[in-house]
Amino acid sequence: MDSITDKAQQLRHKISQAEKELQDLRRQLEEIEESNSQSQDTNQQFGSTSESENTKHELPEWKWPLSEEEYSRYGRQLILPTVGIKGQLRLKSxxxxxxxxxxxxxxxxxxxxxxxxxxxxxxxxxxxxxxxxxxxxxxxxxxxxxxxxxxxxxxxxxxxxxxxxxxxxxxxxxxxxxxxxxxxxxxxxxxxxxxxxxxxxxxxxxxxxxxxxxxxxxxxxxxxxxxxxxxxxxxxxxxxxxxxxxxxxxxxxxxxxxxxxxxxxxxxxxxxxxxxxxxxxxxxxxxxxxxxxxxxxxxxxxxxxxxxxxxxxxxxxxxxxxxxxxxxxxxxxxxxxxxxxxxxxxxxxxxGVTKPVDVLKPEERVSATEYNAILTKQSDMDHLLLDVREKEHFEIASIPGAINVPFSTLQARSKNSSLAPEYIPKSLSANAPIYVICRVGNDSQLATRRLKEMGLDANGERFVGDIEGGMLAWKRHVDQTMPFT
Ligand SMILES: [Zn+2]
Incomplete structure (x- = not known):
């Protein structure tokens, strides 16, 4: 109890000291402000050197095209033959x-x-x-x-x-x-x-x-x-x-x-x-x-x-x-x-820009949450998830199990090639669905179309479609911890 009383007393003492110091500082400030305003009055009366007055009234003979401050500010470029005072004035106007x-x-x-x-x-x-x-x-x-x-x-x-x-x-x-x-x-x-x-x-x-x-x-x-x-x-x-x-x-x-x-x-x-x-x-x-x-x-x-x-x-x-x-x-x-x-x-x-790609029918698309629900129901489902973003995006973050085939690579491949693309795992059964994902859902549609042209949908026997809204939708609706770049 005693120690608490002591502590309270110490604090009261400190507060009163601080208050005294504060009073002292206020007094000093008042003195300085007062003397400053007196000296300004004197300057105005006797035409002495207050900087703002200089330019306005006291030195009307300043005949140079730039202000004194501008000569200092631009000095290092002003002295260049390619600029000079003429160039500086052109810049100014x-x-x-x-x-x-x-x-x-x-x-x-x-x-x-x-x-x-x-x-x-x-x-x-x-x-x-x-x-x-x-x-x-x-x-x-x-x-x-x-x-x-x-x-x-x-x-x-x-x-x-x-x-x-x-x-x-x-x-x-x-x-x-x-x-x-x-x-x-x-x-x-x-x-x-x-x-x-x-x-x-x-x-x-x-x-x-x-x-x-x-x-x-x-x-x-x-x-x-x-x-x-x-x-x-x-x-x-x-x-x-x-x-x-x-x-x-x-x-x-x-x-x-x-x-x-x-x-x-x-x-x-x-x-x-x-x-x-x-x-x-x-x-x-x-x-x-x-x-x-x-x-x-x-x-x-x-x-x-x-x-x-x-x-x-x-x-x-x-x-x-x-x-x-x-x-x-x-x-x-x-x-x-x-x-x-x-x-x-x-x-x-x-x-020809800013139009969002819209080439797939609704039945060729699944939402990020739908795809997630499919996976949650059957985690070992036989399927392929193709991520068609560029390699750098893919390496930053991707959905587990996804295979990266950049859209540019996919496009470069001949349409008429009869060989199954190397990125289709041999273990994938003939009718296992293929989902395509990209960054925001444009490239994935074009990639889906491309895969179908290549005959990967087995004449409609196999689902080939994209994930609507891409990785952005995945981040928003499924996994908010996924970095999006
Ligand atoms: Zn022209």
Whole structure:
């Protein structure tokens, strides 16, 4: 009991001491604040050196085009012959638009903000996800769930508050693209899908904006400056557009976004940094506002190819100038702003993507829970589960007993081969069902169709079908501990 009383007394003593200290600190703070406000009054009265007053009233004779802070901030690039004060002023008066605040957009925006472009606009309708963070360097863990645009602006503002940032919290569409893009001198395509690449290129042709386009996937990247110099449709003075270089979109089934295809962080980083570099070169050379001094170099750009695994990581391919029959930039083109806005160009259809595969009949499909119920009922059931994801996905996690035959391998095999594929175990009885699973349930349908074409369904005697929704559905409905990549 005594010890408790002692303890209580000690605590009371400590509290009263802390309170005294606190009072003392408050008094000191009051004194400091009071003396500070007095000295500011004196400064104002006698025109002494308060920093904020300097620029406003006391030094009207500051006749230099940049502020003192800007000379310090940009000093190391200002002294380069390729930039100089003229180049810096061009940067300061330039408005640059970055479409996509992801792996390319983050480094591109960071370097453009650092270099001191006057206005930096960023377009993106997505939010930050944890799977973005290994490559989208401006975002961070506490900002998961935040709009990417806001996260990137916050990052860049911390880097350089002198830049005027414009956040466009939406995806670029045929309907909003004119309003957004027309406010800028130069556009950087930092998106990751052909659909947006064609739209961005078209609007840049129509509004005569140069375009720095880059892409990256797995360990490779590519970069090209398009529409440079910008010129009216039909003019041979102008540089080629994206459609001149890639008149047809890649086959829809070959398009893998980096969500599925994988990407090494520094690879996309390299490409984004190169985009910023090309943008700075263009602005400093006078593209956009000061169009008279636009470079009149030959309008044959180079396509820069980067391959992280090659012994010669950088290669450059000289491209042709504008294509005489280009859909967008040639004299034959019927593309107009009005048509674009009216939605008469269906970019999604043109690129043939985003439509989920729907080739199987309901009776050719089982759900993840149905397949699990079959297995639970009869764990030793004679059957085959083919996992058609790529090897890397399979090695991370798979359903026990599954055999991995990547979709690409399956496709490569001749349809007419009469031999039973080597991945069909010899022990599998002739009528044992075959289930096919993939990542999200698209490839598995095509694989099922393929297996049937190869005659593996024994003229309908054997069930060959897929697991609807793939490993994603398996994770959601059967095994939540399964890592999903
Ligand atoms: Zn073209």
């Amino acid at each position: 330039a408005a640059v638009l970055i479409v996509g605040a992801g792996g390319l957009g983050c480094p591109a925006a960071a370097y453009l903000a650092g270099a001191g472009v006057g206005t930096l606009g960023i377009v993106d309708g997505d939010t930050v996800e944890v799977s973005n963070l290994h490559r989208q360097i401006a975002h961070n863990t506490p900002r998961v769930g935040m709009m990417k645009v806001d996260s990137l602006v916050e990052y860049c503002r911390g880097l350089n508050p002198n830049v005027s940032y414009v956040a466009h919290r939406e995806h670029l569409t045929p309907q909003n693209s004119e309003d957004i893009v027309s406010k800028y001198d130069l556009v950087l395509d930092c998106t990751d899908h052909p659909t947006s690449r064609y739209l961005i290129s078209d609007i840049c042709v129509l509004l005569q904006k140069p375009l720095v386009s880059a892409s990256a996937l797995r360990t490779d990247g590519q970069l090209i400056v398009l529409n440079n110099p910008p010129a009216a449709q039909g003019s041979t003075e102008g540089g080629p557009c994206y459609r001149c270089i890639f008149p047809k979109p890649p086959p829809a089934e070959s398009v893998v976004s980096c969500g599925e295809g994988g990407i090494l962080g520094p690879v996309v980083g390299v490409m984004g940094v190169l985009q910023a570099l090309e943008a700075i070169k263009l602005v400093v050379a006078g593209v956009g506002k000061d169009s008279n001094s636009t470079s009149k170099d030959p309008v044959t750009p180079s396509l820069l190819l980067f391959s992280a695994t090659s012994t010669t990581p950088f290669r450059s391919i000289r491209m042709r100038s504008r294509r005489p029959n280009c859909f967008a930039c040639s004299s034959e083109s019927t593309l107009t702003l009005k048509e674009l806005r009216a939605g008469s160009l269906d970019y999604v259809q043109f690129c």
